[in-house]
Amino acid sequence: MLQLSFDVFSPSDVNTPLSVALLCFGEDATKMAAFKRLDEITGGALLRAVTLRGFKGSYGQNLSVLAPVEQIAQVQLIGCKTTNEFNLSESYLMEEVGGAALRALEKSSLAGTQGVIVLPEGMAAHAADVALGARLTSYHFTKYLSEKQKPGVFDTLSIALSTEEEVETALSRWAELEAVGDGVLLTRDLVNEPSNVLYPESFKNRIEALRDLGLEIEVLDQTQMEALGFGALLGVAQGSEREPYTVIMRYQGAASAQEAPLAFVGKGVTFDSGGISIKPAAGMDEMKNDMGGAATVVGVMSTLARRKAEVNAVGVVGLVENMVSGKAQRPGDIVKSYSGQTIEVLNTDAEGRLVLADLLAYTRKTYAPSFMINLATLTGAIVVALGAEHAGLFSNHDRLAQALEDAGKEVGEKLWRMPMGSAYNRQLDSDIADVKNIGGRPGSAILAAEFLKRFVGDTPWAHLDIAGTAWLDKESALARRGATGFGVQLLDRFVQDHETQN
Ligand code: BES
Ligand code: ZN
Ligand code: ZN
Numbered sequence: 408m409l410q411l412s413f414d415v416f417s418p419s420d421v422n423t424p425l426s427v428a429l430l431c432f433g434e435d436a437t438k439m440a441a442f443k444r445l446d447e448i449t450g451g452a453l454l455r456a457v458t459l460r461g462f463k464g465s466y467g468q469n470l471s472v473l474a475p476v477e478q479i480a481q482v483q484l485i486g487c488k489t490t491n492e493f494n495l496s497e498s499y500l501m502e503e504v505g506g507a508a509l510r511a512l513e514k515s516s517l518a519g520t521q522g523v524i525v526l527p528e529g530m531a532a533h534a535a536d537v538a539l540g541a542r543l544t545s546y547h548f549t550k551y552l553s554e555k556q557k558p559g560v561f562d563t564l565s566i567a568l569s570t571e572e573e574v575e576t577a578l579s580r581w582a583e584l585e586a587v588g589d590g591v592l593l594t595r596d597l598v599n600e601p602s603n604v605l606y607p608e609s610f611k612n613r614i615e616a617l618r619d620l621g622l623e624i625e626v627l628d629q630t631q632m633e634a635l636g637f638g639a640l641l642g643v644a645q646g647s648e649r650e651p652y653t654v655i656m657r658y659q660g661a662a663s664a665q666e667a668p669l670a671f672v673g674k675g676v677t678f679d680s681g682g683i684s685i686k687p688a689a690g691m692d693e694m695k696n697d698m699g700g701a702a703t704v705v706g707v708m709s710t711l712a713r714r715k716a717e718v719n720a721v722g723v724v725g726l727v728e729n730m731v732s733g734k735a736q737r738p739g740d741i742v743k744s745y746s747g748q749t750i751e752v753l754n755t756d757a758e759g760r761l762v763l764a765d766l767l768a769y770t771r772k773t774y775a776p777s778f779m780i781n782l783a784t785l786t787g788a789i790v791v792a793l794g795a796e797h798a799g800l801f802s803n804h805d806r807l808a809q810a811l812e813d814a815g816k817e818v819g820e821k822l823w824r825m826p827m828g829s830a831y832n833r834q835l836d837s838d839i840a841d842v843k844n845i846g847g848r849p850g851s852a853i854l855a856a857e858f859l860k861r862f863v864g865d866t867p868w869a870h871l872d873i874a875g876t877a878w879l880d881k882e883s884a885l886a887r888r889g890a891t892g893f894g895v896q897l898l899d900r901f902v903q904d905h906e907t908q909n
Contacts (some may be wrong), residue, residue, distance in 0.1 A: 499819025646735025
């Protein structure tokens with residue numbers, strides 16, 4: 408994992424050759440003191456290169472100078488000049504700059520050099536965001552690559568500032584953002600893990616390992632869930648050889664232990680074959696990431712504990728595997744959920760909502776949360792509707808929905824609010840049970856949300872359908888192909904906004 412440090416820039420002090428990325432802000436990058444200094448050290452190579460190339464430092468424009476002097480292996484000039492000033496509340500812009508700097512440095516992969524990102528003077532307030540972006544971008548799931556296949560990347564990266572005071576400023580924000588980065592990378596690790604390694608029991612074990620952070624962890628096993636009446640969740644799990652678990656993480660950070668918690672609820676289907684309503688073979692491997700909602704809940708709970716957030720929060724995840732076997736649930740089966748409502752299971756592939764139905768009703772009853780937010784890779788339909796740019800937001804509470812949308816904009820994890828309504832909800836009426844788990848195909852992301860709504864009562868609730876954003880088949884701003892960790896930054900920012908209001 409990338410080790411980060413914040414230092415005053417002093418290129419002459421080092422023995423290892425440096426790989427330097429200089430972030431270029433302002434009208435004319437060559438006017439920055441940091442530029443002048445580096446240009447001096449490199450005997451004017453930077454200014455010559457800038458002039459030759461006509462480098463203006465616009466956002467997205469980079470210029471690379473190789474081996475200008477012996478102790479500097481490369482200088483990457485990273486254009487950051489935008490039409491409007493960077494706004495600290497929109498921290499994702501600076502994260503992206505950090506990501507771009509790291510990518511530029513890694514692209515030329517100069518073995519044995521030490522990475523440095525130089526921030527021009529006066530930018531210290533943004534240094535931690537740059538560091539977070541670099542750290543997230545450097546992440547690569549290399550666990551199953553043999554030693555010789557592992558890509559050569561930096562082990563350490565220094566974020567260089569102008570003065571000791573600037574280093575102090577950067578470090579105070581980093582104290583919080585480091586915890587955010589830890590949460591995002593934990594989520595990515597969980598989502599990238601294949602289903603033969605991460606199944607309900609091993610997932611539960613990984614969560615239990617977080618006790619040391621100060622999370623109180625309670626596990627409900629199959630027998631306990633049977634006694635509680637989790638008929639909907641258990642119906643999904645019954646076709647699998649793997650025992651299901653519900654895991655509850657509690658974090659108490661508010662001044663009063665009595666204050667109602669914020670609740671985060673996650674779909675943790677460690678593999679979704681579709682069950683008897685089996686999925687097509689093509690792309691089925693992707694269903695190892697159908698526990699993305701649960702992984703995000705675990706990630707954000709770990710972040711809250713690490714940064715000692717001043718809130719009470721509870722995270723609840725349902726861990727099951729949706730498989731085909733002689734014991735598997737059949738289409739047409741009727742199960743009784745924890746809420747008491749009976750459900751006609753017309754399609755065993757619409758299993759996430761069955762898991763969440765029991766978790767939402769249980770969380771509401773047990774913890775009486777002030778808000779309940781669930782995350783799930785719930786429908787293919789949301790991928791069709793919104794692609795990878797927005798996750799679907801469904802809510803019964805306008806203020807909560809707005810707060811989530813705002814937090815998403817600030818951290819660059821965007822949400823798009825989708826409509827709900829009783830005309831949709833009626834499509835889930837069954838004539839032989841209280842509700843059926845699918846309606847028609849049109850609007851099926853909305854129908855899934857309407858199904859969940861039947862289990863949340865009057866608790867202010869939001870459902871984030873992250874099927875299109877939790878996993879990407881291509882590189883994105885801050886991640887390689889694979890898990891993105893989408894939602895951790897968003898929920899952490901939502902909690903921060905909540906903390907400052909209280
Ligand atoms: N896990 C899937 C949803 C999904 C699809 C996530 C693609 C990520 C990418 C979910 O359990 C599912 O199978 N949903 C069905 C519901 C349908 C049967 C009503 C779907 O979306 O097709
Ligand atoms: Zn499914
Ligand atoms: Zn699923």
